[in-house]
Amino acid sequence: MNPLFKTTLVGLMLIATSSLGHAQTITFANFTQKYSGTPPVAPKVFEFVNTGNAATTGFTTTTLVNFTFLVNPSNPSIPVGTPIDANLTITSLVDGFSTGNFVPSQKLKSVQISFTGTGALAGQNLLTVFASTGVLSGSKGSATANLEETDNGSTQIVQYSSSFLDFSTSNQQNYSISLNNIDSPGLVHDGNFPSGYLASFQANASGQFASNAAFIPEPSTFALLSLGALGLLRRRRK
Amino acid sequence: MNRRFNRGTVTILTLSFMTLARSAYAQSPNLFATFGQATPEKSFTFTPSAGGASFGLSSAIPVNFQYQTTNGLGPVGINIPALLTLSSVNQGSLITEGGFLIQPLQNIEMRFTSLSAPSNAGDLLRLSLTTGNLITRPGSQTASLTGTESPTGGSVVNFASDYLDFSVPLQNKNFSISLTSVEPRIADGGNGFLAPFTATGTGNFGSSPLPPPKNQIPEPGTLALVALGGLLFTRRRKHAA
Numbered sequence: 001m002n003p004l005f006k007t008t009l010v011g012l013m014l015i016a017t018s019s020l021g022h023a024q025t026i027t028f029a030n031f032t033q034k035y036s037g038t039p040p041v042a043p044k045v046f047e048f049v050n051t052g053n054a055a056t057t058g059f060t061t062t063t064l065v066n067f068t069f070l071v072n073p074s075n076p077s078i079p080v081g082t083p084i085d086a087n088l089t090i091t092s093l094v095d096g097f098s099t100g101n102f103v104p105s106q107k108l109k110s111v112q113i114s115f116t117g118t119g120a121l122a123g124q125n126l127l128t129v130f131a132s133t134g135v136l137s138g139s140k141g142s143a144t145a146n147l148e149e150t151d152n153g154s155t156q157i158v159q160y161s162s163s164f165l166d167f168s169t170s171n172q173q174n175y176s177i178s179l180n181n182i183d184s185p186g187l188v189h190d191g192n193f194p195s196g197y198l199a200s201f202q203a204n205a206s207g208q209f210a211s212n213a214a215f216i217p218e219p220s221t222f223a224l225l226s227l228g229a230l231g232l233l234r235r236r237r238k
Numbered sequence: 239m240n241r242r243f244n245r246g247t248v249t250i251l252t253l254s255f256m257t258l259a260r261s262a263y264a265q266s267p268n269l270f271a272t273f274g275q276a277t278p279e280k281s282f283t284f285t286p287s288a289g290g291a292s293f294g295l296s297s298a299i300p301v302n303f304q305y306q307t308t309n310g311l312g313p314v315g316i317n318i319p320a321l322l323t324l325s326s327v328n329q330g331s332l333i334t335e336g337g338f339l340i341q342p343l344q345n346i347e348m349r350f351t352s353l354s355a356p357s358n359a360g361d362l363l364r365l366s367l368t369t370g371n372l373i374t375r376p377g378s379q380t381a382s383l384t385g386t387e388s389p390t391g392g393s394v395v396n397f398a399s400d401y402l403d404f405s406v407p408l409q410n411k412n413f414s415i416s417l418t419s420v421e422p423r424i425a426d427g428g429n430g431f432l433a434p435f436t437a438t439g440t441g442n443f444g445s446s447p448l449p450p451p452k453n454q455i456p457e458p459g460t461l462a463l464v465a466l467g468g469l470l471f472t473r474r475r476k477h478a479a
Binding site for chain 1: 371
């Protein structure tokens, strides 16, 4: 087979395959918290609020973060692999009572995570996450915890939307937010067994988001395809 | 000895000391550094083998590192391209509890080295823990690696850096790393460890108080108060004389 034709064919196959969605999930974005004020301190604004009432108990935050796309967004002016400022909000409700001894955990529902741009991207949807459920857990008494969820392979629990990434081909998604610097007594139940929740806490956080969506091909793939096409054109003219 | 002189001196010195103490000793842990992977590669690897298991990075990976406190390298919060290395081994067998899988780890070693000018070889942060936990759920594509220094014993957490001073007494030292895109999905390996997997990671580090920068210059307010105390002390001595 003509090598240039083969190159073009490989490129076309890669494009076609990518349009169907990846078999594996890829972490496409992450965020880390930013400091504020003088002296600089990263505020512990990631909060689990326990009011004793299921309707008003849940996980919440509103803060400025570093947001990083790890795959090509549709706007070429947005850098890949380099943080940009973003406004983050998280809201959720609790889904049932907290459980576990060595690993206290709290099921959540209606988890909404939103990153909106600043500056030239002010108000634009960098990423919005809606997860019908989430799990907040960690080692008992620890200063750390984790908020996460994974699609179970048959039901889509986690849904993404963005002004810069196309998730229309995805059916497998997951996210994980790590929390730390929880004040004493750390991650614990509120003591109201069996009908209580995690005790209220405040924390710092960072996190990641993953999907098997067919993201815009890497620049190297386009280069491969272009090279193959150019070579074919030259040969045909000769 | 003049009692007014003594009370005044003690008051001034006490106020000065309290200001310095308060600026150095907060009780609540806070965030001093963060990192996120700069590429989507699933570089974090859990590898069981005969008689043991390891979790870490087979080679250094590029990350975005940020100090979230005053440091000896540069402005707070700027992105510092860095390389990360990580290694750890299992501490005992997999624990199952309440729908969670907990893989205890030990000898956790992490190191962030700067890639950017002016220092291409500086250690941004080194971390060593005697014990930590990899916590996840069966079938999940996420996990967390965490460690907290316990005041009652257990894990010992040590930080070191060329740009933060960890020689001061610190409490509540902790870190947390979130993992996503776990492939294949989490499973009990059936041999006392998790089944092998790869993942992408990002994380945070904290302590109380925040570690001061190396070669720290005291805050202007603190310097002013100490200078005022010194001036008043000198005036009182002249009057007494």
